[in-house]
Amino acid sequence: MTIVDSETSEIEPNNGSELAMAIKPTQKPITAQLSWNDSTDYYKVKLDQAGLLNIKMTAYMEYISVQIFDSNLYEVTDWSEEYNGSELSGRVKQDGYYLEKGTYYIKVSQVVYRSSTGKYKIETKFSKTPNNEKEPNNGIEQAQKIKPNVQSVTGLISWNDSSDFYKVDVSKTGVLNIHLTIYQNKDIKIYDRDGYELLNRWIFKSSNTSSDKWSTSLNVKKGTYYVQIYGNTGLYKLNVKVPEMLPKSPKAKATKTKVTGTTYANSKVTVKIGNKKYTGKSSSTGAFSIKIPTQKVKTKVYVSVTTGAGTSKTTKLQVK
Structure with a gap:
């Protein structure tokens, strides 16, 4: 039997992942509490596609721990810290995480060795990302093919998908131009068909309010090449050009x-x-x-x- 506390909106019991209260990816505030004999609450959220999950916590207590786990209960993050909230004055913390499609658990509990009880509010907001990459593409053997001069791809580096690979077939000896738009710091590597590293570059995003554009050029022979994107989580845009492969003018x-x-x-x-x-x-x-x-x-x-x-x-x- 489930119980809804008259002063809160959480559904009890929810003190384990198997009992987790289901919430929506974008969830209005839920009022709940931690008490002497109910020190842990779990919430389950299912994402139908990759995106940014924002979690907002308002704590009416001094200490509180917030942890996020994937479906295998591997920890995504941990907010075990002092909030300095009180019964009359809640303190807010919020953060966002880029996650792949799947089921996740949010665990709210007392901080070890700093027992604190009281009420809190939890709410979530989910934003779908406009990435059009084809998964899985996290290794050379799974690399997504991208056609020079024709295709561009919007990719996503997330907590549980930290690296993307792209395969580029160059049909004529010439210049391989790589163009990258980043919204967070990223790393890029370029390999030849044998896996030999041709480029390894860390790209620092200089602006916090807009995207940055970065490009590089390599003289290459006819053959197959691979581009690896990894680094901080978030979106990026990639396109590849080889001018020598373009059709001749009419x-x-x-x-x-x-x-x-x-x-x-x-x-x-x-x-x-x-x-x-x-x-x-x-x-x-x-x-x-x-x-x-x-x-x-x-x-x-x-x-x-x-x-x-x-x-x-x-x-x-x-x-x-």
Whole structure:
């Protein structure tokens, strides 16, 4: 039988993980208490996807311990400290943790050797993260493939997923450009196909209010390379570019009413005039003809093609 205390909103008994009171990822404040004969409370929260779990504690007592565990009861964190709260004046502590999908337990108890009883309030807030990485990717053998010049990925380093690997296939000898946007400090390593380390860099985030952008370039031969991201928990964005792998610019000419030319077969062709863009598709033989609003002679026109290898540099023209 479960019991709801008339002066609190916790459901008893909840003094063990197997008896833990279920709460929502975003939970309104629950009022509970620790007493001489009820010194421990457990709460269970289930996350349907990875994200940031914020926990806010208001303690109306001098000392209190807050611990977070995963489903295997491995400790995520421990707040065993002095709050200096009183029956009439609660003291607040809150923190957030990036966690993977799964079940977690929050344990609230008396601090060892500093027995303290009284009431407290606990509330949670969960924010889903917009990461689109494919798990598992925490080793070279599980590395997620990322296409140069085409794909970008938003990844998450969390408490229980501390390292992400990406596989990059370079089809032409050239320059491997790595671009990283970070929201917390991160580490990056780059390996060749044999696991030999080509780069090892710690990236410090200089601003507490905005993201930082970092990039590096390596001269590489045709082959397979791996990028490892790890470090402080939180989101990052990664994209990889190899200019030598980009398609060649189209061959084209422009009249007052259309742009014609040849390029790769069955590919998207984009014409830019000023701030306007006009698109079309090349034929099976690579020919294209794209209608444009009537233009003046010598108007500047820029033409590019997009294939599975990325978007080419523009071909610069003038209307004749």
